[in-house]
Amino acid sequence: MSDIFQNVEPMVHESRISVPYHWWAGDTASRFFIDLRDSQKIMGTRCSKCSKTYVPPRKTCPTCFTPNDEWREVASQGTLISYTVVRRHQASLPKKPPIIYGLIQLEGADTAVLHIIDELKPEDVKIGMKVQAKFSSQRKGTMFDIEYFRPVH
Amino acid sequence: MDRAAIIGVGMTKIEANKVRETFADMAWEAVNKALADAGMNIGDIDNVITTSNDFWDGRTISCMAVGDASGVKYKNVSCVEGDGTFGAFYGLSRTLSGSYGTTLVTAHSKGSESVSSLITNASFDPIYDRAFGMDMVSSAAMQANAYLHRTKTTAEQMALVSVKNHGNALLNPYAQLPMKLTVDDVLQSEMIADPLHKLDCSPVSDGCCAIIIANEERATRYAGNPVWIKGVSFCSDSFFLGDRDLSRAPSLSEAAKKAYQMAGISNPAMEISLAEVYDAFTHQELMWIEALGLAGDGEAAKELEKGSYTIKGSLPVNPSGGLLSGHPVIAAGLIRIAEAVKQIRGNAGDYQVDGVRLALAQGVNGLCGQSHCVWILGKDK
Numbered sequence: 277m278s279d280i281f282q283n284v285e286p287m288v289h290e291s292r293i294s295v296p297y298h299w300w301a302g303d304t305a306s307r308f309f310i311d312l313r314d315s316q317k318i319m320g321t322r323c324s325k326c327s328k329t330y331v332p333p334r335k336t337c338p339t340c341f342t343p344n345d346e347w348r349e350v351a352s353q354g355t356l357i358s359y360t361v362v363r364r365h366q367a368s369l370p371k372k373p374p375i376i377y378g379l380i381q382l383e384g385a386d387t388a389v390l391h392i393i394d395e396l397k398p399e400d401v402k403i404g405m406k407v408q409a410k411f412s413s414q415r416k417g418t419m420f421d422i423e424y425f426r427p428v429h
Numbered sequence: 430m431d432r433a434a435i436i437g438v439g440m441t442k443i444e445a446n447k448v449r450e451t452f453a454d455m456a457w458e459a460v461n462k463a464l465a466d467a468g469m470n471i472g473d474i475d476n477v478i479t480t481s482n483d484f485w486d487g488r489t490i491s492c493m494a495v496g497d498a499s500g501v502k503y504k505n506v507s508c509v510e511g512d513g514t515f516g517a518f519y520g521l522s523r524t525l526s527g528s529y530g531t532t533l534v535t536a537h538s539k540g541s542e543s544v545s546s547l548i549t550n551a552s553f554d555p556i557y558d559r560a561f562g563m564d565m566v567s568s569a570a571m572q573a574n575a576y577l578h579r580t581k582t583t584a585e586q587m588a589l590v591s592v593k594n595h596g597n598a599l600l601n602p603y604a605q606l607p608m609k610l611t612v613d614d615v616l617q618s619e620m621i622a623d624p625l626h627k628l629d630c631s632p633v634s635d636g637c638c639a640i641i642i643a644n645e646e647r648a649t650r651y652a653g654n655p656v657w658i659k660g661v662s663f664c665s666d667s668f669f670l671g672d673r674d675l676s677r678a679p680s681l682s683e684a685a686k687k688a689y690q691m692a693g694i695s696n697p698a699m700e701i702s703l704a705e706v707y708d709a710f711t712h713q714e715l716m717w718i719e720a721l722g723l724a725g726d727g728e729a730a731k732e733l734e735k736g737s738y739t740i741k742g743s744l745p746v747n748p749s750g751g752l753l754s755g756h757p758v759i760a761a762g763l764i765r766i767a768e769a770v771k772q773i774r775g776n777a778g779d780y781q782v783d784g785v786r787l788a789l790a791q792g793v794n795g796l797c798g799q800s801h802c803v804w805i806l807g808k809d810k
């Protein structure tokens with residue numbers, strides 16, 4: 277079959293999907309962010325049926341499919357469950373790499389929270405190490421009210 | 430389950446940048462190849478499922494935009510957002526409903542046209558997680574560290590997956606990255622996100638795949654060579670990464686258990702002739718092999734070192750070269766099914782595995798393998 281498009285220059289159209297969007301955080305996350313912003317407290321929701329505390333908090337228990345029925349404060353320090361060190365720059369990154377990302381299980385919580393780990397060299401980060409939240413001095417009710425987690429010395 | 434078969438498969442070559450081809454061009458090629466493979470024409474297709482993702486396609490209702498090139502006019506067409514194996518599951522369900530004798534399933538994407546890290550970052554929860562800037566690669570890296578830590582699997586063993594799969598791709602004319610590599614080549618490639626080197630990661634790819642599913646009555650009506658669907662299941666884990674043990678894949682084990690049960694398989698490692706698994710990253714091939722019950726927990730790397738997973742090994746894994754050799758998101762899982770079909774029919778060319786009776790194909794949806802779809806295909810009805 278002859279290719280009728282053989283000598284056609286391929287044209288490229290540039291555009292972007294840029295649609296402003298705002299997410300209603302819901303009453304559960306709102307309360308979590310208000311406590312973080314105003315009291316530097318990290319709050320989880322608890323399912324008494326499963327005896328599980330979810331941080332970040334969820335309105336319903338993903339394990340047993342019932343509403344979580346209790347708020348509980350958890351510690352601002354915990355254990356690093358896993359991590360990665362991002363080395364190559366990506367468009368999604370909030371700052372220049374290297375960036376250490378970690379999953380941190382706070383004392384009193386049964387799930388891990390995602391965050392940035394700092395104040396240590398990438399080669400010193402280890403699964404199982406203890407880390408502590410460093411609260412931001414300018415808190416606005418977002419996950420960055422915790423600036424990052426740092427090693428407990 | 431009533432019987433159904435895959436009676437036609439077609440795919441484009443997987444390439445880094447199909448600059449001359451639109452989504453519709455790719456669908457046209459894959460669909461026409463599948464029809465020719467089945468000995469059918471478009472009038473023999475009773476309904477169509479297209480599989481795509483709006484962010485990857487840069488448009489809303491992306492699935493409808495490839496309809497014309499998939500022959501959907503005046504047909505019932507429905508759409509799945511996610512991996513092609515899930516589109517195929519829906520296509521199978523429609524076929525078994527009795528309303529349609531044949532179903533055409535397509536899946537496509539072009540990674541080359543956008544920015545992968547921005548698109549996969551957008552799959553993180555916007556309230557709690559997205560602002561950190563993680564993406565598919567960094568989350569997979571976190572999973573890899575958890576898996577290495579728990580099982581004592583090493584970076585060298587992970588690298589061996591890359592060596593094997595890129596080597597297999599040398600035999601597959603549809604693969605994007607055929608490469609003769611050494612473990613050192615992998616370990617010396619750029620560190621993207623610890624412990625994942627560049628050659629531990631699948632590439633950005635463009636491609637499309639199409640398959641045709643038929644019920645028992647229609648499966649043998651055409652000139653093609655039907656491959657029978659023996660078992661299929663999918664299962665999902667929790668959404669938030671911190672709710673899961675990232676070093677394990679219990680939802681894959683659950684999906685596999687149900688698929689094996691349906692297929693009457695009691696000893697998968699012995700009974701399955703080959704597996705095409707979703708090796709988006711090297712450690713994932715090892716994790717998925719274990720979660721599928723094809724190796725003991727933490728044992729896949731040792732089997733890999735013994736050569737068990739090569740094309741001539743006792744249980745070839747990704748003889749096509751896998752996702753590491755070409756990863757068009759969405760299409761990738763459907764390509765695993767198409768590769769399994771080719772192997773069962775004995776027309777996989779230079780990477781044909783000997784004596785294939787049962788083959789496994791796996792697809793994944795979501796970060797770090799949140800959801801898995803497992804297909805068992807066989808030669809015999």
Ligand SMILES: [Zn+2]
Nearest residue numbers: 323326337340
């Ligand atoms: Zn519960």
